[in-house]
Amino acid sequence: MSSKRIYLDHSATTPVAEEVIEAMEPYFSEKFGNPSSLHSFGRESRDALEKSRKQIADFIGARPSEIIFTGVGTEADNLAIMGVAFSENAAFGTKNQRNHIITSKIEHPAVRETCKYLEKRGWKITWLDVNSEGLINPRDVENAITKETILVTIMHVNNEIGTIQPIEEIGKICAKHKVYFHTDAVQSYGKISINVKKMNIDLLSASAHKIYGPKGIGFLYVHQDVKIVPITHGGGHETGLRSGTENIPGIVGFAKATELASKNMKSEAERIGKMKDKLVKELLKIPGSRINGSKDQRIYVNINISFEGVEGEALLLRLDEKGIAVSTGSACSSKSLEPSPVLTAIGLKPEQAHGSLRITFGKENREEDIDYIAEQIKNVVGSLRKISPFKKNW
Amino acid sequence: MEQYNKKVMQHFLKPKNVGEIKNPDGVGKVGNLVCGDIMHVFIKVKEIKGKDTIYQIKFQTLGCAAAVATSDVVIDLAKGKTIQDALKITNQDVVRELGGLPAIKVHCSLLAEQALSEAIYDYMIKKGKKVPKELEEKHKRNQEHEKNFHDKFKCEK
Numbered sequence: 001m002s003s004k005r006i007y008l009d010h011s012a013t014t015p016v017a018e019e020v021i022e023a024m025e026p027y028f029s030e031k032f033g034n035p036s037s038l039h040s041f042g043r044e045s046r047d048a049l050e051k052s053r054k055q056i057a058d059f060i061g062a063r064p065s066e067i068i069f070t071g072v073g074t075e076a077d078n079l080a081i082m083g084v085a086f087s088e089n090a091a092f093g094t095k096n097q098r099n100h101i102i103t104s105k106i107e108h109p110a111v112r113e114t115c116k117y118l119e120k121r122g123w124k125i126t127w128l129d130v131n132s133e134g135l136i137n138p139r140d141v142e143n144a145i146t147k148e149t150i151l152v153t154i155m156h157v158n159n160e161i162g163t164i165q166p167i168e169e170i171g172k173i174c175a176k177h178k179v180y181f182h183t184d185a186v187q188s189y190g191k192i193s194i195n196v197k198k199m200n201i202d203l204l205s206a207s208a209h210k211i212y213g214p215k216g217i218g219f220l221y222v223h224q225d226v227k228i229v230p231i232t233h234g235g236g237h238e239t240g241l242r243s244g245t246e247n248i249p250g251i252v253g254f255a256k257a258t259e260l261a262s263k264n265m266k267s268e269a270e271r272i273g274k275m276k277d278k279l280v281k282e283l284l285k286i287p288g289s290r291i292n293g294s295k296d297q298r299i300y301v302n303i304n305i306s307f308e309g310v311e312g313e314a315l316l317l318r319l320d321e322k323g324i325a326v327s328t329g330s331a332c333s334s335k336s337l338e339p340s341p342v343l344t345a346i347g348l349k350p351e352q353a354h355g356s357l358r359i360t361f362g363k364e365n366r367e368e369d370i371d372y373i374a375e376q377i378k379n380v381v382g383s384l385r386k387i388s389p390f391k392k393n394w
Numbered sequence: 395m396e397q398y399n400k401k402v403m404q405h406f407l408k409p410k411n412v413g414e415i416k417n418p419d420g421v422g423k424v425g426n427l428v429c430g431d432i433m434h435v436f437i438k439v440k441e442i443k444g445k446d447t448i449y450q451i452k453f454q455t456l457g458c459a460a461a462v463a464t465s466d467v468v469i470d471l472a473k474g475k476t477i478q479d480a481l482k483i484t485n486q487d488v489v490r491e492l493g494g495l496p497a498i499k500v501h502c503s504l505l506a507e508q509a510l511s512e513a514i515y516d517y518m519i520k521k522g523k524k525v526p527k528e529l530e531e532k533h534k535r536n537q538e539h540e541k542n543f544h545d546k547f548k549c550e551k
Binding site: 309310311313314317318321330350351384386388389390 | 412
Protein backbone atom coordinates (compact mmCIF):
# COMPACT_ATOMS: atom_id res chain seq x y z
CA MET A 1 0.00 0.00 0.00
CA SER A 2 1.25 3.44 -0.91
CA SER A 3 1.92 5.93 1.87
CA LYS A 4 0.18 8.63 -0.13
CA ARG A 5 -3.60 8.61 0.27
CA ILE A 6 -5.77 10.68 -2.04
CA TYR A 7 -9.54 10.54 -1.62
CA LEU A 8 -11.43 11.14 -4.86
CA ASP A 9 -14.83 9.69 -3.96
CA HIS A 10 -16.65 12.70 -2.52
CA SER A 11 -19.95 11.77 -4.16
CA ALA A 12 -19.93 8.67 -1.93
CA THR A 13 -19.27 10.62 1.24
CA THR A 14 -17.07 13.37 2.68
CA PRO A 15 -15.08 13.81 5.90
CA VAL A 16 -16.85 15.85 8.60
CA ALA A 17 -15.41 19.37 8.80
CA GLU A 18 -13.69 20.44 12.03
CA GLU A 19 -16.12 23.33 12.52
CA VAL A 20 -19.03 20.90 12.15
CA ILE A 21 -17.65 18.56 14.81
CA GLU A 22 -17.18 21.56 17.14
CA ALA A 23 -20.74 22.74 16.58
CA MET A 24 -22.15 19.26 17.25
CA GLU A 25 -20.05 18.44 20.31
CA PRO A 26 -22.17 20.12 23.04
CA TYR A 27 -25.31 18.32 21.88
CA PHE A 28 -24.14 14.82 22.77
CA SER A 29 -23.96 15.05 26.55
CA GLU A 30 -23.86 18.64 27.74
CA LYS A 31 -27.07 19.69 25.99
CA PHE A 32 -28.70 16.30 25.61
CA GLY A 33 -32.36 17.16 26.25
CA ASN A 34 -35.24 15.81 24.21
CA PRO A 35 -36.61 18.73 22.19
CA SER A 36 -40.13 17.53 22.98
CA SER A 37 -39.57 18.00 26.74
CA LEU A 38 -40.99 21.14 28.35
CA HIS A 39 -38.17 21.70 30.85
CA SER A 40 -35.01 23.76 30.31
CA PHE A 41 -33.04 20.73 29.05
CA GLY A 42 -35.64 20.20 26.38
CA ARG A 43 -35.80 23.88 25.51
CA GLU A 44 -32.04 24.00 24.90
CA SER A 45 -32.38 21.27 22.30
CA ARG A 46 -35.56 22.74 20.86
CA ASP A 47 -33.80 26.09 20.35
CA ALA A 48 -30.91 24.41 18.54
CA LEU A 49 -33.36 22.43 16.40
CA GLU A 50 -35.35 25.48 15.31
CA LYS A 51 -32.27 27.61 14.72
CA SER A 52 -30.81 24.90 12.50
CA ARG A 53 -34.10 24.48 10.66
CA LYS A 54 -34.20 28.22 9.91
CA GLN A 55 -30.60 28.25 8.66
CA ILE A 56 -31.30 25.43 6.23
CA ALA A 57 -34.64 26.91 5.12
CA ASP A 58 -33.00 30.29 4.43
CA PHE A 59 -30.31 28.61 2.32
CA ILE A 60 -32.85 27.22 -0.17
CA GLY A 61 -35.43 30.01 0.05
CA ALA A 62 -37.98 27.98 2.04
CA ARG A 63 -40.01 28.61 5.21
CA PRO A 64 -38.61 26.87 8.34
CA SER A 65 -41.88 24.96 8.76
CA GLU A 66 -41.29 23.39 5.34
CA ILE A 67 -38.10 21.56 6.40
CA ILE A 68 -38.66 17.99 7.67
CA PHE A 69 -35.55 16.34 9.11
CA THR A 70 -35.12 12.66 8.21
CA GLY A 71 -32.61 9.93 8.98
CA VAL A 72 -30.88 9.98 5.59
CA GLY A 73 -31.33 11.25 2.04
CA THR A 74 -32.81 7.91 0.99
CA GLU A 75 -35.52 8.29 3.63
CA ALA A 76 -36.32 11.79 2.35
CA ASP A 77 -36.80 10.37 -1.17
CA ASN A 78 -39.02 7.59 0.16
CA LEU A 79 -41.11 10.05 2.17
CA ALA A 80 -41.51 12.40 -0.79
CA ILE A 81 -42.66 9.71 -3.23
CA MET A 82 -44.67 7.38 -1.02
CA GLY A 83 -45.98 10.24 1.11
CA VAL A 84 -47.53 11.87 -1.96
CA ALA A 85 -48.64 8.55 -3.53
CA PHE A 86 -50.45 7.48 -0.34
CA SER A 87 -52.09 10.86 0.31
CA GLU A 88 -55.83 11.38 -0.05
CA ASN A 89 -55.02 13.65 -2.94
CA ALA A 90 -53.92 10.60 -4.97
CA ALA A 91 -57.18 8.84 -4.06
CA PHE A 92 -55.60 5.52 -4.95
CA GLY A 93 -58.13 2.80 -5.74
CA THR A 94 -60.99 5.22 -6.39
CA LYS A 95 -62.55 6.32 -9.67
CA ASN A 96 -60.76 9.66 -9.56
CA GLN A 97 -57.38 8.26 -8.62
CA ARG A 98 -54.19 10.04 -9.60
CA ASN A 99 -51.79 7.13 -9.62
CA HIS A 100 -49.29 8.24 -12.24
CA ILE A 101 -45.69 9.23 -11.41
CA ILE A 102 -43.10 10.47 -13.91
CA THR A 103 -39.43 9.79 -13.26
CA SER A 104 -36.25 9.05 -15.25
CA LYS A 105 -34.06 6.06 -16.01
CA ILE A 106 -31.04 7.62 -14.30
CA GLU A 107 -32.41 8.25 -10.82
CA HIS A 108 -30.56 7.20 -7.67
CA PRO A 109 -31.73 3.78 -6.35
CA ALA A 110 -33.53 5.60 -3.51
CA VAL A 111 -35.96 7.03 -6.08
CA ARG A 112 -35.80 4.22 -8.64
CA GLU A 113 -36.55 1.43 -6.17
CA THR A 114 -39.32 3.40 -4.45
CA CYS A 115 -41.01 3.93 -7.83
CA LYS A 116 -40.57 0.24 -8.68
CA TYR A 117 -42.15 -0.65 -5.34
CA LEU A 118 -45.20 1.44 -6.21
CA GLU A 119 -45.29 0.11 -9.78
CA LYS A 120 -45.59 -3.45 -8.45
CA ARG A 121 -48.55 -2.33 -6.38
CA GLY A 122 -50.59 -0.73 -9.14
CA TRP A 123 -49.13 2.75 -9.63
CA LYS A 124 -48.27 3.75 -13.16
CA ILE A 125 -44.69 4.93 -13.60
CA THR A 126 -43.29 6.65 -16.69
CA TRP A 127 -39.54 6.07 -16.94
CA LEU A 128 -38.15 8.88 -19.08
CA ASP A 129 -35.11 8.36 -21.26
CA VAL A 130 -32.11 10.67 -21.27
CA ASN A 131 -30.07 11.66 -24.32
CA SER A 132 -26.52 10.45 -24.91
CA GLU A 133 -25.27 13.41 -22.81
CA GLY A 134 -27.27 12.12 -19.84
CA LEU A 135 -29.82 14.95 -19.91
CA ILE A 136 -33.60 14.88 -19.68
CA ASN A 137 -35.62 16.83 -22.22
CA PRO A 138 -38.22 18.94 -20.34
CA ARG A 139 -40.58 18.50 -23.30
CA ASP A 140 -40.63 14.75 -22.60
CA VAL A 141 -41.82 15.55 -19.08
CA GLU A 142 -44.62 17.75 -20.42
CA ASN A 143 -45.67 15.14 -22.98
CA ALA A 144 -45.86 12.45 -20.31
CA ILE A 145 -48.19 14.41 -18.00
CA THR A 146 -51.80 13.18 -17.95
CA LYS A 147 -54.74 14.12 -15.73
CA GLU A 148 -53.78 11.15 -13.55
CA THR A 149 -50.25 12.43 -12.91
CA ILE A 150 -49.65 13.38 -9.29
CA LEU A 151 -45.86 13.66 -9.13
CA VAL A 152 -42.79 14.27 -11.25
CA THR A 153 -39.54 13.19 -9.58
CA ILE A 154 -36.33 14.09 -11.41
CA MET A 155 -32.95 14.39 -9.74
CA HIS A 156 -31.01 17.66 -9.78
CA VAL A 157 -27.48 16.29 -10.28
CA ASN A 158 -26.79 12.70 -11.24
CA ASN A 159 -24.66 10.79 -8.75
CA GLU A 160 -22.66 8.84 -11.35
CA ILE A 161 -22.07 11.15 -14.29
CA GLY A 162 -22.69 14.48 -12.56
CA THR A 163 -25.06 15.86 -15.18
CA ILE A 164 -27.22 18.80 -14.08
CA GLN A 165 -30.84 18.32 -15.09
CA PRO A 166 -32.93 21.28 -16.32
CA ILE A 167 -35.02 21.33 -13.14
CA GLU A 168 -36.00 24.97 -13.45
CA GLU A 169 -37.77 24.27 -16.73
CA ILE A 170 -39.26 21.05 -15.39
CA GLY A 171 -40.49 22.98 -12.34
CA LYS A 172 -42.23 25.50 -14.55
CA ILE A 173 -43.97 22.74 -16.52
CA CYS A 174 -45.12 21.02 -13.33
CA ALA A 175 -46.48 24.29 -11.92
CA LYS A 176 -48.36 24.94 -15.15
CA HIS A 177 -50.01 21.52 -15.06
CA LYS A 178 -50.50 21.57 -11.26
CA VAL A 179 -48.41 18.44 -10.72
CA TYR A 180 -46.08 18.15 -7.73
CA PHE A 181 -42.38 18.34 -8.52
CA HIS A 182 -39.84 16.50 -6.36
CA THR A 183 -36.10 16.67 -6.91
CA ASP A 184 -33.40 14.57 -5.30
CA ALA A 185 -30.78 17.24 -4.63
CA VAL A 186 -28.39 15.06 -2.63
CA GLN A 187 -25.53 15.65 -5.09
CA SER A 188 -26.22 19.36 -5.69
CA TYR A 189 -27.19 20.75 -2.27
CA GLY A 190 -24.37 22.95 -1.05
CA LYS A 191 -22.64 22.92 -4.43
CA ILE A 192 -25.11 24.74 -6.69
CA SER A 193 -27.37 27.47 -5.39
CA ILE A 194 -31.00 26.41 -5.10
CA ASN A 195 -34.12 28.50 -4.56
CA VAL A 196 -37.16 26.29 -4.22
CA LYS A 197 -39.63 29.10 -4.81
CA LYS A 198 -37.95 30.47 -7.92
CA MET A 199 -37.40 26.96 -9.26
CA ASN A 200 -40.99 25.82 -8.56
CA ILE A 201 -39.83 22.88 -6.48
CA ASP A 202 -42.49 21.32 -4.24
CA LEU A 203 -40.34 18.67 -2.59
CA LEU A 204 -36.54 18.43 -2.31
CA SER A 205 -34.28 15.85 -0.65
CA ALA A 206 -30.78 16.52 0.70
CA SER A 207 -28.21 14.83 2.90
CA ALA A 208 -25.51 16.18 5.24
CA HIS A 209 -22.69 13.71 4.70
CA LYS A 210 -22.15 14.77 1.08
CA ILE A 211 -21.19 18.28 2.24
CA TYR A 212 -18.78 17.65 5.14
CA GLY A 213 -21.60 17.08 7.60
CA PRO A 214 -22.29 13.90 9.61
CA LYS A 215 -23.84 10.69 8.29
CA GLY A 216 -27.35 9.80 9.39
CA ILE A 217 -29.11 13.10 8.80
CA GLY A 218 -31.09 14.34 5.83
CA PHE A 219 -34.10 16.54 5.18
CA LEU A 220 -37.08 16.79 2.93
CA TYR A 221 -38.35 20.22 1.98
CA VAL A 222 -42.14 20.07 1.55
CA HIS A 223 -43.95 23.12 0.20
CA GLN A 224 -46.70 24.06 2.65
CA ASP A 225 -49.49 23.38 0.15
CA VAL A 226 -48.36 19.85 -0.72
CA LYS A 227 -50.70 17.11 0.44
CA ILE A 228 -48.50 14.42 1.92
CA VAL A 229 -48.81 11.70 4.56
CA PRO A 230 -46.11 10.20 6.80
CA ILE A 231 -44.53 6.82 6.17
CA THR A 232 -43.09 6.67 9.71
CA HIS A 233 -45.73 6.73 12.44
CA GLY A 234 -45.40 7.59 16.09
CA GLY A 235 -45.26 10.63 18.34
CA GLY A 236 -45.91 13.18 15.61
CA HIS A 237 -42.52 14.89 15.43
CA GLU A 238 -41.59 17.09 12.44
CA THR A 239 -45.18 18.32 11.98
CA GLY A 240 -46.32 14.72 12.00
CA LEU A 241 -44.38 13.80 8.88
CA ARG A 242 -41.45 12.05 10.52
CA SER A 243 -42.04 10.66 13.99
CA GLY A 244 -39.08 9.83 16.18
CA THR A 245 -36.89 11.91 18.49
CA GLU A 246 -34.86 14.33 16.41
CA ASN A 247 -31.13 13.71 15.91
CA ILE A 248 -30.07 17.04 17.42
CA PRO A 249 -26.27 16.70 17.05
CA GLY A 250 -26.80 15.62 13.45
CA ILE A 251 -29.19 18.46 12.71
CA VAL A 252 -26.86 21.06 14.27
CA GLY A 253 -24.02 19.56 12.22
CA PHE A 254 -26.11 19.70 9.05
CA ALA A 255 -26.85 23.40 9.64
CA LYS A 256 -23.17 24.15 10.24
CA ALA A 257 -22.16 22.22 7.10
CA THR A 258 -24.76 24.21 5.17
CA GLU A 259 -23.37 27.49 6.50
CA LEU A 260 -19.84 26.49 5.43
CA ALA A 261 -21.04 25.33 2.00
CA SER A 262 -22.88 28.59 1.46
CA LYS A 263 -19.73 30.53 2.33
CA ASN A 264 -17.35 28.46 0.16
CA MET A 265 -19.59 27.50 -2.75
CA LYS A 266 -18.34 30.06 -5.23
CA SER A 267 -14.62 29.82 -4.55
CA GLU A 268 -14.67 26.02 -4.43
CA ALA A 269 -16.53 25.78 -7.73
CA GLU A 270 -13.74 27.78 -9.32
CA ARG A 271 -10.83 26.03 -7.58
CA ILE A 272 -12.11 22.47 -8.04
CA GLY A 273 -13.40 23.18 -11.54
CA LYS A 274 -9.91 24.17 -12.64
CA MET A 275 -8.39 21.09 -11.08
CA LYS A 276 -10.97 18.83 -12.68
CA ASP A 277 -10.41 20.31 -16.15
CA LYS A 278 -6.69 19.72 -15.80
CA LEU A 279 -7.17 16.06 -14.86
CA VAL A 280 -9.69 15.49 -17.68
CA LYS A 281 -7.19 16.88 -20.14
CA GLU A 282 -4.47 14.54 -18.85
CA LEU A 283 -6.71 11.44 -18.76
CA LEU A 284 -8.01 11.93 -22.28
CA LYS A 285 -4.40 11.56 -23.46
CA ILE A 286 -4.73 7.86 -22.54
CA PRO A 287 -5.71 6.06 -25.77
CA GLY A 288 -9.14 4.44 -25.78
CA SER A 289 -10.62 6.79 -23.18
CA ARG A 290 -13.90 8.74 -23.28
CA ILE A 291 -15.80 11.05 -20.93
CA ASN A 292 -19.32 9.88 -20.06
CA GLY A 293 -22.06 12.50 -19.80
CA SER A 294 -22.36 16.14 -20.81
CA LYS A 295 -19.25 18.28 -20.62
CA ASP A 296 -21.10 21.56 -19.99
CA GLN A 297 -24.20 20.64 -17.98
CA ARG A 298 -22.15 18.95 -15.33
CA ILE A 299 -21.31 19.49 -11.67
CA TYR A 300 -17.75 20.75 -11.22
CA VAL A 301 -16.69 17.93 -8.88
CA ASN A 302 -17.40 14.99 -11.23
CA ILE A 303 -15.36 13.11 -13.83
CA ASN A 304 -16.77 9.88 -15.29
CA ILE A 305 -14.43 8.27 -17.77
CA SER A 306 -14.28 4.88 -19.55
CA PHE A 307 -11.13 3.06 -20.63
CA GLU A 308 -11.50 0.43 -23.34
CA GLY A 309 -10.15 -3.02 -22.62
CA VAL A 310 -10.01 -2.52 -18.85
CA GLU A 311 -12.41 -3.65 -16.14
CA GLY A 312 -13.44 -1.02 -13.58
CA GLU A 313 -13.21 -3.03 -10.38
CA ALA A 314 -9.67 -4.11 -11.23
CA LEU A 315 -8.82 -0.48 -12.00
CA LEU A 316 -10.32 0.70 -8.71
CA LEU A 317 -8.45 -1.88 -6.61
CA ARG A 318 -5.10 -1.29 -8.29
CA LEU A 319 -5.51 2.47 -7.80
CA ASP A 320 -6.45 1.84 -4.18
CA GLU A 321 -3.12 0.08 -3.80
CA LYS A 322 -1.48 3.32 -4.97
CA GLY A 323 -3.48 5.19 -2.34
CA ILE A 324 -6.05 6.65 -4.75
CA ALA A 325 -9.72 6.10 -3.84
CA VAL A 326 -12.27 6.27 -6.67
CA SER A 327 -15.50 4.52 -7.70
CA THR A 328 -16.71 2.53 -10.73
CA GLY A 329 -19.93 1.70 -12.59
CA SER A 330 -18.64 -1.72 -13.56
CA ALA A 331 -20.98 -4.69 -13.26
CA CYS A 332 -18.26 -6.61 -11.46
CA SER A 333 -18.44 -4.23 -8.53
CA SER A 334 -22.24 -4.31 -8.28
CA LYS A 335 -24.30 -6.77 -6.32
CA SER A 336 -26.30 -7.73 -9.41
CA LEU A 337 -23.34 -8.20 -11.78
CA GLU A 338 -25.14 -5.88 -14.17
CA PRO A 339 -23.58 -2.66 -15.42
CA SER A 340 -24.75 0.71 -14.15
CA PRO A 341 -28.25 1.59 -15.47
CA VAL A 342 -27.11 5.20 -15.77
CA LEU A 343 -24.25 4.36 -18.13
CA THR A 344 -26.50 2.01 -20.11
CA ALA A 345 -29.17 4.75 -20.33
CA ILE A 346 -26.71 7.13 -22.00
CA GLY A 347 -25.98 4.47 -24.60
CA LEU A 348 -22.74 2.94 -23.39
CA LYS A 349 -22.18 -0.64 -24.49
CA PRO A 350 -21.80 -3.03 -21.53
CA GLU A 351 -18.07 -3.39 -22.21
CA GLN A 352 -17.67 0.41 -22.06
CA ALA A 353 -19.64 0.57 -18.81
CA HIS A 354 -17.39 -2.18 -17.37
CA GLY A 355 -14.37 0.05 -17.85
CA SER A 356 -15.78 3.18 -16.22
CA LEU A 357 -14.27 5.18 -13.41
CA ARG A 358 -15.92 7.92 -11.32
CA ILE A 359 -13.65 10.54 -9.80
CA THR A 360 -15.28 13.10 -7.50
CA PHE A 361 -13.31 15.97 -6.00
CA GLY A 362 -13.66 17.70 -2.68
CA LYS A 363 -12.18 20.34 -0.45
CA GLU A 364 -9.05 18.41 0.65
CA ASN A 365 -7.90 17.83 -2.96
CA ARG A 366 -4.98 19.94 -4.15
CA GLU A 367 -3.92 20.92 -7.62
CA GLU A 368 -0.35 19.73 -7.03
CA ASP A 369 -1.63 16.14 -6.76
CA ILE A 370 -3.19 16.13 -10.23
CA ASP A 371 -0.01 15.07 -12.05
CA TYR A 372 0.50 12.17 -9.63
CA ILE A 373 -3.14 11.06 -10.00
CA ALA A 374 -2.97 11.22 -13.81
CA GLU A 375 0.28 9.28 -13.87
CA GLN A 376 -1.02 6.53 -11.56
CA ILE A 377 -4.21 6.09 -13.58
CA LYS A 378 -2.20 5.92 -16.78
CA ASN A 379 0.14 3.30 -15.26
CA VAL A 380 -2.66 1.15 -13.88
CA VAL A 381 -4.64 1.24 -17.14
CA GLY A 382 -1.43 0.20 -18.91
CA SER A 383 -0.69 -2.61 -16.44
CA LEU A 384 -4.19 -4.07 -16.83
CA ARG A 385 -4.06 -3.85 -20.60
CA LYS A 386 -0.78 -5.74 -20.45
CA ILE A 387 -2.31 -8.79 -18.76
CA SER A 388 -5.37 -8.74 -21.04
CA PRO A 389 -5.63 -11.07 -24.05
CA PHE A 390 -6.52 -8.16 -26.33
CA LYS A 391 -3.73 -6.54 -28.18
CA LYS A 392 -4.57 -3.20 -29.66
CA ASN A 393 -2.38 -0.27 -30.38
CA TRP A 394 -3.17 1.56 -27.13
CA MET B 395 -19.70 -5.52 -1.23
CA GLU B 396 -17.89 -8.33 0.52
CA GLN B 397 -14.15 -7.65 0.59
CA TYR B 398 -11.44 -9.81 -0.97
CA ASN B 399 -9.00 -11.54 1.35
CA LYS B 400 -5.24 -10.86 1.32
CA LYS B 401 -4.36 -13.89 -0.77
CA VAL B 402 -6.81 -12.95 -3.53
CA MET B 403 -5.40 -9.41 -3.52
CA GLN B 404 -1.83 -10.74 -3.78
CA HIS B 405 -2.66 -12.85 -6.81
CA PHE B 406 -4.56 -9.94 -8.34
CA LEU B 407 -1.94 -7.27 -7.73
CA LYS B 408 1.07 -9.43 -8.57
CA PRO B 409 0.03 -12.36 -10.75
CA LYS B 410 3.01 -14.61 -11.50
CA ASN B 411 1.68 -16.55 -14.45
CA VAL B 412 0.70 -13.87 -16.95
CA GLY B 413 1.83 -14.24 -20.53
CA GLU B 414 1.28 -15.72 -23.92
CA ILE B 415 3.01 -18.91 -25.09
CA LYS B 416 4.15 -18.85 -28.71
CA ASN B 417 3.05 -22.00 -30.58
CA PRO B 418 1.11 -23.47 -27.66
CA ASP B 419 -0.05 -27.07 -27.73
CA GLY B 420 -3.45 -25.99 -26.47
CA VAL B 421 -5.40 -22.77 -25.87
CA GLY B 422 -8.57 -22.36 -23.82
CA LYS B 423 -10.61 -19.19 -24.40
CA VAL B 424 -13.64 -18.54 -22.21
CA GLY B 425 -15.87 -15.57 -21.30
CA ASN B 426 -16.60 -12.61 -23.54
CA LEU B 427 -16.13 -8.88 -23.72
CA VAL B 428 -19.76 -7.95 -23.21
CA CYS B 429 -20.14 -9.86 -19.98
CA GLY B 430 -16.89 -8.52 -18.59
CA ASP B 431 -14.47 -11.38 -17.98
CA ILE B 432 -12.32 -13.06 -20.60
CA MET B 433 -9.66 -15.67 -19.87
CA HIS B 434 -7.15 -17.24 -22.21
CA VAL B 435 -5.03 -20.17 -20.97
CA PHE B 436 -2.05 -21.43 -23.01
CA ILE B 437 -0.35 -24.81 -22.41
CA LYS B 438 2.70 -26.70 -23.60
CA VAL B 439 2.67 -30.46 -23.07
CA LYS B 440 5.41 -33.10 -23.25
CA GLU B 441 5.92 -36.66 -22.15
CA ILE B 442 7.65 -36.91 -18.80
CA LYS B 443 8.14 -40.38 -17.29
CA GLY B 444 5.77 -41.80 -19.88
CA LYS B 445 2.94 -39.40 -19.07
CA ASP B 446 1.65 -36.34 -20.94
CA THR B 447 2.56 -33.48 -18.64
CA ILE B 448 1.81 -29.73 -18.67
CA TYR B 449 5.30 -28.25 -18.48
CA GLN B 450 4.47 -24.68 -19.45
CA ILE B 451 1.27 -22.80 -18.75
CA LYS B 452 0.35 -19.07 -18.89
CA PHE B 453 -2.77 -16.92 -18.87
CA GLN B 454 -4.10 -13.60 -20.08
CA THR B 455 -7.25 -12.16 -18.51
CA LEU B 456 -9.43 -9.11 -18.90
CA GLY B 457 -11.64 -8.87 -15.85
CA CYS B 458 -12.14 -8.02 -12.21
CA ALA B 459 -9.77 -8.83 -9.36
CA ALA B 460 -11.38 -12.26 -8.82
CA ALA B 461 -11.02 -13.13 -12.51
CA VAL B 462 -7.29 -12.32 -12.46
CA ALA B 463 -6.66 -14.05 -9.12
CA THR B 464 -8.51 -17.26 -10.07
CA SER B 465 -6.64 -17.38 -13.39
CA ASP B 466 -3.31 -17.05 -11.62
CA VAL B 467 -4.16 -19.77 -9.10
CA VAL B 468 -5.52 -22.29 -11.57
CA ILE B 469 -2.19 -22.01 -13.39
CA ASP B 470 -0.29 -22.65 -10.15
CA LEU B 471 -2.42 -25.74 -9.57
CA ALA B 472 -1.98 -27.15 -13.08
CA LYS B 473 1.72 -26.45 -13.62
CA GLY B 474 3.78 -29.66 -13.80
CA LYS B 475 0.72 -31.88 -13.51
CA THR B 476 -0.09 -34.73 -15.86
CA ILE B 477 -3.04 -34.08 -18.17
CA GLN B 478 -4.92 -36.72 -16.22
CA ASP B 479 -4.39 -34.94 -12.90
CA ALA B 480 -4.92 -31.44 -14.33
CA LEU B 481 -8.35 -32.50 -15.51
CA LYS B 482 -9.30 -33.24 -11.92
CA ILE B 483 -8.83 -29.59 -10.85
CA THR B 484 -12.19 -28.03 -9.99
CA ASN B 485 -13.32 -24.51 -9.23
CA GLN B 486 -13.66 -25.61 -5.60
CA ASP B 487 -9.92 -26.31 -5.57
CA VAL B 488 -9.31 -22.79 -6.90
CA VAL B 489 -11.55 -21.20 -4.26
CA ARG B 490 -9.93 -23.29 -1.51
CA GLU B 491 -6.43 -22.34 -2.68
CA LEU B 492 -7.43 -18.67 -2.53
CA GLY B 493 -8.83 -19.08 0.97
CA GLY B 494 -12.34 -18.18 -0.19
CA LEU B 495 -14.02 -15.70 -2.53
CA PRO B 496 -16.99 -13.36 -2.01
CA ALA B 497 -20.13 -15.38 -2.90
CA ILE B 498 -20.92 -13.21 -5.89
CA LYS B 499 -17.44 -13.85 -7.32
CA VAL B 500 -17.48 -17.64 -7.23
CA HIS B 501 -18.51 -17.76 -10.90
CA CYS B 502 -15.03 -16.40 -11.74
CA SER B 503 -13.47 -19.59 -10.34
CA LEU B 504 -15.72 -21.60 -12.64
CA LEU B 505 -14.36 -19.61 -15.54
CA ALA B 506 -10.81 -20.52 -14.48
CA GLU B 507 -11.63 -24.24 -14.33
CA GLN B 508 -13.27 -23.99 -17.75
CA ALA B 509 -10.34 -22.14 -19.32
CA LEU B 510 -7.96 -24.90 -18.17
CA SER B 511 -10.12 -27.79 -19.33
CA GLU B 512 -10.77 -26.04 -22.65
CA ALA B 513 -7.01 -25.69 -23.19
CA ILE B 514 -6.57 -29.41 -22.53
CA TYR B 515 -9.50 -30.22 -24.83
CA ASP B 516 -7.91 -28.07 -27.56
CA TYR B 517 -4.59 -29.87 -27.07
CA MET B 518 -6.19 -33.31 -27.38
CA ILE B 519 -8.15 -32.43 -30.50
CA LYS B 520 -5.08 -30.84 -32.13
CA LYS B 521 -2.88 -33.86 -31.36
CA GLY B 522 -5.56 -36.31 -32.44
CA LYS B 523 -5.73 -37.84 -28.97
CA LYS B 524 -8.78 -39.68 -27.81
CA VAL B 525 -10.81 -37.21 -25.72
CA PRO B 526 -12.04 -38.88 -22.52
CA LYS B 527 -15.83 -39.06 -22.27
CA GLU B 528 -15.90 -36.82 -19.18
CA LEU B 529 -13.88 -34.10 -20.91
CA GLU B 530 -16.09 -34.29 -23.98
CA GLU B 531 -19.12 -33.79 -21.72
CA LYS B 532 -17.40 -31.00 -19.83
CA HIS B 533 -16.60 -29.25 -23.09
CA LYS B 534 -20.28 -29.41 -24.00
CA ARG B 535 -21.27 -28.17 -20.56
CA ASN B 536 -18.77 -25.31 -20.84
CA GLN B 537 -20.30 -24.22 -24.09
CA GLU B 538 -23.76 -24.51 -22.57
CA HIS B 539 -22.73 -22.58 -19.47
CA GLU B 540 -21.38 -19.79 -21.65
CA LYS B 541 -24.67 -19.70 -23.50
CA ASN B 542 -26.74 -19.62 -20.30
CA PHE B 543 -24.57 -16.87 -18.88
CA HIS B 544 -25.16 -14.81 -22.01
CA ASP B 545 -28.88 -15.44 -21.91
CA LYS B 546 -29.08 -14.53 -18.25
CA PHE B 547 -27.30 -11.24 -18.70
CA LYS B 548 -28.69 -10.63 -22.17
CA CYS B 549 -25.24 -10.49 -23.68
CA GLU B 550 -24.36 -11.07 -27.26
CA LYS B 551 -21.35 -13.01 -28.34
